Amino acid sequence: MKKILLKIKSILKNIFTHDPSSKEMLIEVLRNAENKNLLDSDALLMIEGALHVSETHVRDIMVPRVQMIIINDDAKPEAILSNVVESGHSRFPVIGDTNDQIVGILLAKDLLNYFADPKKEFDIKDMMRPPVFIPESKRLNVLLREFRMSRNHMAIIIDEYSGVAGLVTIEDVIEEIIGEIEDEHDYEDDEINIKIHDDNRYTVKALTPIDEFNNFFKTNLSDLEYETIGGLVITAFGYLPKRGETIISNGFNIKVLRADKRRVQLLLFKKNIPDKSIENNYEET
Numbered sequence: 001m002k003k004i005l006l007k008i009k010s011i012l013k014n015i016f017t018h019d020p021s022s023k024e025m026l027i028e029v030l031r032n033a034e035n036k037n038l039l040d041s042d043a044l045l046m047i048e049g050a051l052h053v054s055e056t057h058v059r060d061i062m063v064p065r066v067q068m069i070i071i072n073d074d075a076k077p078e079a080i081l082s083n084v085v086e087s088g089h090s091r092f093p094v095i096g097d098t099n100d101q102i103v104g105i106l107l108a109k110d111l112l113n114y115f116a117d118p119k120k121e122f123d124i125k126d127m128m129r130p131p132v133f134i135p136e137s138k139r140l141n142v143l144l145r146e147f148r149m150s151r152n153h154m155a156i157i158i159d160e161y162s163g164v165a166g167l168v169t170i171e172d173v174i175e176e177i178i179g180e181i182e183d184e185h186d187y188e189d190d191e192i193n194i195k196i197h198d199d200n201r202y203t204v205k206a207l208t209p210i211d212e213f214n215n216f217f218k219t220n221l222s223d224l225e226y227e228t229i230g231g232l233v234i235t236a237f238g239y240l241p242k243r244g245e246t247i248i249s250n251g252f253n254i255k256v257l258r259a260d261k262r263r264v265q266l267l268l269f270k271k272n273i274p275d276k277s278i279e280n281n282y283e284e285t
Helices: 002-015 023-035 041-055 077-087 108-116 140-150 170-178 210-217 229-237
Strands: 091-095 102-107 133-135 154-158 164-169 194-196 201-205 245-249 252-259 264-270 279-282
Touching (some): 023 041, 041 170, 229 245
Parallel strands (some): 133 154
Antiparallel strands (some): 091 102
């Protein structure tokens, strides 16, 4: 993270001859610099991400409760290992009697000591790290600073009724700054164009055919002019959008998750938007 900030600082020194008077002016100057090839697109995305992270709340990026992979505090080590291997995650909330009772965080690496010596008595309570609880309203820049100071990489998010709303990791926060970090467990199946995250959030590849989209969401979007959902979204914007930009169209709140100078690649759809009209705005990520 420190290296990223130093790179951003160096880039800004080479671009500005005077101080911009607002964030909007700063972003405009940066985009003009990219257009003149003074700044590459990856650097621009990092700088924009760093600027927007202070205005984003953890509720906007959290893994919702229904998607959390949890471990019971009375689970057998073999069952825990199965969860670790299947999910590919490195940290797991440990629950007590209910899903709202988070009693600790288990790190996958802490299981190595047990499996290195199977004769050793297994007690998950000896392995758990204390959980960190934060409100949904916490801003990402504050959370990132707390992560760095505490060297903790996961926090449990609590809603207004003191129930568990979800979780957030340091990787989630960093992805808001530098873009999506892909690994071997990420969404890469070429056969799957639409991935369900919860009841209201869906990751959709821009190359998804409109008829496939219609069949999945029970919609009736026209495919007369465009064959893919990406073409339809670009038309709604009226230009090629950048990562982080959003638009409300056809009952969906659509956010661009991944894009380059030539095309949109990955989109996030949220259903049940009351306003059916198209509204264009820039959402700060």
